Amino acid sequence: MAWLLVDNSNTRTKFALGDAGGLLEARTWIPTAEISAAVLETKFAGWEFEGTLLCSVVPEKARILRDHLVKHGPVHPLTWKSAMGLEIDYPNPEQIGADRLANAIGVTARHGAPAIVIDFGTAVTFDVVSAGPAYCGGVIAPGLGAMQDYLGKRTALLPQIELEEPASAIGKSTVEAMRAGAVFGYRGLVREIVAKLRIEMGGNPVIVATGGDAGLIARGLPEIGAVDPDLTLEGLRLAALMNLA
Ligand SMILES: Nc1ncnc2c1ncn2[C@@H]1O[C@H](COP(=O)(O)OP(=O)(O)O)[C@@H](O)[C@H]1O
Ligand SMILES: CC(C)(COP(=O)(O)O)[C@@H](O)C(=O)NCCC(=O)O
Ligand SMILES: [K+]
Numbered sequence: 001m002a003w004l005l006v007d008n009s010n011t012r013t014k015f016a017l018g019d020a021g022g023l024l025e026a027r028t029w030i031p032t033a034e035i036s037a038a039v040l041e042t043k044f045a046g047w048e049f050e051g052t053l054l055c056s057v058v059p060e061k062a063r064i065l066r067d068h069l070v071k072h073g074p075v076h077p078l079t080w081k082s083a084m085g086l087e088i089d090y091p092n093p094e095q096i097g098a099d100r101l102a103n104a105i106g107v108t109a110r111h112g113a114p115a116i117v118i119d120f121g122t123a124v125t126f127d128v129v130s131a132g133p134a135y136c137g138g139v140i141a142p143g144l145g146a147m148q149d150y151l152g153k154r155t156a157l158l159p160q161i162e163l164e165e166p167a168s169a170i171g172k173s174t175v176e177a178m179r180a181g182a183v184f185g186y187r188g189l190v191r192e193i194v195a196k197l198r199i200e201m202g203g204n205p206v207i208v209a210t211g212g213d214a215g216l217i218a219r220g221l222p223e224i225g226a227v228d229p230d231l232t233l234e235g236l237r238l239a240a241l242m243n244l245a
Helices: 037-041 059-072 098-111 144-154 174-201 214-218 231-243
Strands: 003-008 012-019 022-031 051-056 075-077 115-120 123-129 134-142 206-210
Touching: 003 059, 003 231, 012 231, 022 231, 037 059, 051 059, 051 098, 051 231, 059 075, 075 231, 098 115, 098 123, 098 134, 098 206, 098 231, 115 174, 115 214, 115 231, 123 174, 134 144, 134 174, 144 174, 174 214, 206 214, 206 231
Parallel strands: 003 051, 051 075, 115 206
Antiparallel strands: 003 012, 012 022, 115 123, 123 134
């Protein structure tokens, strides 16, 4: 039995099929801004699935996704009330972004707990899972892409740039200087936040990175034990097993 797994995040919406054994070959993504009923009509030709695990942090798009996918079978929206195999140690759990819950499920199953999972998406999120395992909370910081877009939009002379490894910290052009600010700046942000989280957590958590910019930033950070690009989708696959099977 296969399920459709949907990670409806702010920049990209990722789709994959998964079953009890793992993620399957079928994968695709679309820019979240482009999701519409018409686009979804043609998206899953040839994909066979019994139901959908829908993880959304974009309510307006979640409604469009649900209204379309319910024609293919049951749709389970991931919330703090879903079966997750984790306790939740958080005062107001309905606030927690569903993608953060998916990451907590994924990291616990694939890398163990205690853990810190860092998702370099539109926002950079840090989520802490205790040995329990329990979801404990974390940190929300601006994402690299968002920060670069903001500089491009709010200044007269700074361009929109492609993020890549800077040649040196002393930038010799506007673009090189912006790359140094983004990449070295983010590595510093991650280092400081991880150090603070580790002190508050105690013990020796595994530290795993995922999300669009994970590879670029983790490359220069020995603190990060692993980059796991499929962590969110794997969390959703496990949530499907617990809530749809
Ligand atoms: N093809 C791509 N399209 C959009 N963003 C990309 C792409 N490849 C890498 N990125 C980077 O990934 C980030 C978005 O990561 P992603 O994990 O898709 O975000 P979200 O989960 O919030 O939708 C952007 O900041 C961008 O720098
Ligand atoms: C923090 C987020 C914006 C991250 O979204 P993403 O970068 O994955 O698109 C999202 O998880 C969210 O909207 N969360 C709700 C607030 C919270 O988690 O406290
Ligand atoms: K995400």
